[in-house]
Amino acid sequence: MSTATNAATNGVTSGHTFRRHPLAALARAEYLQFRRNKTLMFMGVAFPIMVPLVFYFIARASEDGATASSVAAALDSYAMYALVFVLFYPMLSMVTTRRGEGVLKRLRTGEATDRQILMAPAVPGLGLIVVSAIVVGAVVYATGAPAPVNPLAFLIALAAGAPLFALLALATSAVTKNAEAAQITALPVMAVAIIGLSTSREPMPEAVADVVDLTPYAAISDLVHLGAEGKVVGVADSVAATDFAGTFAEMGRPLVTLAAWTLIAAAVAYKGFRWDERE
Amino acid sequence: MSAAVRARGLHRTYGRGRNAYHAVRGVDLDVGDGEVFALLGTNGAGKTTTLDLLEGLARPDDGTVEIFGLDPHRNRKQVRPQLGIMLQSGGLPAELTVRETLTMWRGTTSNPTTVDHVLEQVELSVRADVRVRSLSGGEQRRVDLASALLGQPRLLFLDEPTTGLDPESRRHTWKLLTDLNDSGVTMVLTTHYLEEAEALADRIAIMHQGTIGRTGTLRDLVHDRPATISFDDPGQPMPPIPGARIDAGARVVITTPDLEHDLFELLSWARHRQIHLEGLDARAATLESVFLDLAGETDAAPSSRNELIGATS
Numbered sequence: 391m392s393t394a395t396n397a398a399t400n401g402v403t404s405g406h407t408f409r410r411h412p413l414a415a416l417a418r419a420e421y422l423q424f425r426r427n428k429t430l431m432f433m434g435v436a437f438p439i440m441v442p443l444v445f446y447f448i449a450r451a452s453e454d455g456a457t458a459s460s461v462a463a464a465l466d467s468y469a470m471y472a473l474v475f476v477l478f479y480p481m482l483s484m485v486t487t488r489r490g491e492g493v494l495k496r497l498r499t500g501e502a503t504d505r506q507i508l509m510a511p512a513v514p515g516l517g518l519i520v521v522s523a524i525v526v527g528a529v530v531y532a533t534g535a536p537a538p539v540n541p542l543a544f545l546i547a548l549a550a551g552a553p554l555f556a557l558l559a560l561a562t563s564a565v566t567k568n569a570e571a572a573q574i575t576a577l578p579v580m581a582v583a584i585i586g587l588s589t590s591r592e593p594m595p596e597a598v599a600d601v602v603d604l605t606p607y608a609a610i611s612d613l614v615h616l617g618a619e620g621k622v623v624g625v626a627d628s629v630a631a632t633d634f635a636g637t638f639a640e641m642g643r644p645l646v647t648l649a650a651w652t653l654i655a656a657a658v659a660y661k662g663f664r665w666d667e668r669e
Numbered sequence: 670m671s672a673a674v675r676a677r678g679l680h681r682t683y684g685r686g687r688n689a690y691h692a693v694r695g696v697d698l699d700v701g702d703g704e705v706f707a708l709l710g711t712n713g714a715g716k717t718t719t720l721d722l723l724e725g726l727a728r729p730d731d732g733t734v735e736i737f738g739l740d741p742h743r744n745r746k747q748v749r750p751q752l753g754i755m756l757q758s759g760g761l762p763a764e765l766t767v768r769e770t771l772t773m774w775r776g777t778t779s780n781p782t783t784v785d786h787v788l789e790q791v792e793l794s795v796r797a798d799v800r801v802r803s804l805s806g807g808e809q810r811r812v813d814l815a816s817a818l819l820g821q822p823r824l825l826f827l828d829e830p831t832t833g834l835d836p837e838s839r840r841h842t843w844k845l846l847t848d849l850n851d852s853g854v855t856m857v858l859t860t861h862y863l864e865e866a867e868a869l870a871d872r873i874a875i876m877h878q879g880t881i882g883r884t885g886t887l888r889d890l891v892h893d894r895p896a897t898i899s900f901d902d903p904g905q906p907m908p909p910i911p912g913a914r915i916d917a918g919a920r921v922v923i924t925t926p927d928l929e930h931d932l933f934e935l936l937s938w939a940r941h942r943q944i945h946l947e948g949l950d951a952r953a954a955t956l957e958s959v960f961l962d963l964a965g966e967t968d969a970a971p972s973s974r975n976e977l978i979g980a981t982s
Contacts, residue, residue, distance in 0.1 A: 410778060411776060412776060415774075415777055419762065419769060419770075422764075426764050491763055492758060492760040493760055496759070496813075496816075498726065499726060499754035500774065506777075
């Protein structure tokens with residue numbers, strides 16, 4: 391029996407206090423596991439960086455060059471891939487795997503809070519989003535794209551989108567048996583996100599588009615377009631873009647939409663979440 | 670001895686209506702500070718549910734629990750740092766190494782010892798950089814125990830801590846738990862191995878169908894139980910000893926509340942007649958007989974002495 395344990399169990403601990411950071415410890419462990427999952431790593435790096443840049447460089451090579459509108463479409467695809475393939479899907483897969491392994495239940499016996507346990511699987515994806523956003527933004531705007539009308543709108547789009555898609559991952563995991571099943575159960579959220587892209591919404595009849603505008607990703611797409619070109623999706627090309635101040639006024643509807651979906655996702659996640667496979 | 674654990678009138682039902690299952694039906698128990706308390710019982714007796722309630726992982730439908738005087742569910746923040754909990758199964762991330770897993774656990778605790786220290790305690794230092802999924806079941810169980818020890822708990826809850834361990838690792842774990850107990854750690858454990866309860870526990874409670882049938886020290890539990898004398902049938906008229914019978918294997922079996930007296934009678938008779946009693950065996954009551962009586966399985970002879978109840982669900 392070592393003296394270290396003896397001392398501590400007798401309550402005679404040494405002077406210094408250990409500063410615990412449960413979320414950091416759990417997030418670091420999740421990051422290690424994310425890195426070891428080749429599928430998640432490929433999705434998390436290739437999709438959000440490669441796909442938007444390919445779109446952008448194709449637009450750039452066209453006759454019109456990189457217009458505010460084509461840059462907006464490329465960044466729109468970036469935000470979709472980031473939130474769905476870097477945050478939502480990996481988090482769904484990791485939370486479901488951790489539940490299957492009994493890790494969630496086991497962690498709940500310790501000192502970490504429920505919130506810390508559930509936030510940890512979001513951290514690797516959030517980190518990758520920060521990195522990929524900087525890479526994509528830097529490449530696009532350093533190679534001659536028209537300056538954004540409101541760069542803050544990009545930040546707001548990602549900052550409001552991240553909690554929503556993390557909660558959607560928790561809500562979806564309630565109906566997901568294991569990591570393989572996630573490939574199916576993730577489809578509704580993925581499909582709705584793809585429908586919300588500007589490239590999906592623009593060809594839609596107005597009546598349909600009005601409804602689709604209220605879906606979770608469409609609201610984020612509108613924020614991205616406000617940032618890049620100063621108008622939301624569906625506004626005719628002939629209508630002049632609003633200025634920096636004007637974009638803030640336009641953010642009202644998408645932000646209310648996002649707030650509503652965030653509340654709904656939180657309620658479903660709270661009600662349906664299972665910590666233990668056998669529950 | 671002050672109380673580490675105090676439970677009164679615990680009830681817990683799973684499900685509702687027709688499917689309702691009343692897993693725990695009025696459990697009272699006290700565990701003193703520094704004590705090792707073992708919960709024995711058949712599968713489905715309610716041991717794990719009782720532990721869940723004591724640990725504060727679940728709330729009782731009725732009744733109260735105090736851990737060091739605090740409600741483990743409501744005062745989770747104060748209680749949890751003092752506890753080390755090992756669940757009945759699993760809970761380790763397959764793709765992390767042993768060291769990474771323990772480092773993660775360490776980061777969640779407020780008064781941790783070092784990872785190297787717990788690795789030494791469970792004798793896994795050489796396996797520190799192996800992924801959890803590559804470990805044997807017994808090694809995973811020891812990582813699980815190491816996780817429970819990282820926070821230097823005052824009170825350990827161990828749900829079948831040595832299930833799946835080879836005999837040598839089991840002995841080692843017993844030694845480790847005994848050492849921890851010597852340094853003041855209180856323990857509540859469940860086990861399928863009666864031998865384990867005998868080796869570790871100061872007091873033993875036997876659970877059956879959601880209630881605690883009997884509680885006491887090993888000696889309390891067996892002292893009023895009949896002892897057994899057996900030997901091969903010598904084929905001679907025997908002295909009149911009550912409770913004697915001849916079993917199917919042509920052995921004389923004497924069940925007696927007074928082992929010393931009956932054994933003396935028997936041996937005197939044998940010496941007098943100059944009879945050699947082949948295969949003579951005399952033993953006091955075992956925990957096993959107490960257990961089987963309570964579980965209502967006295968008729969069926971167990972196939973193995975150590976592992977009565979078989980695999981867990």
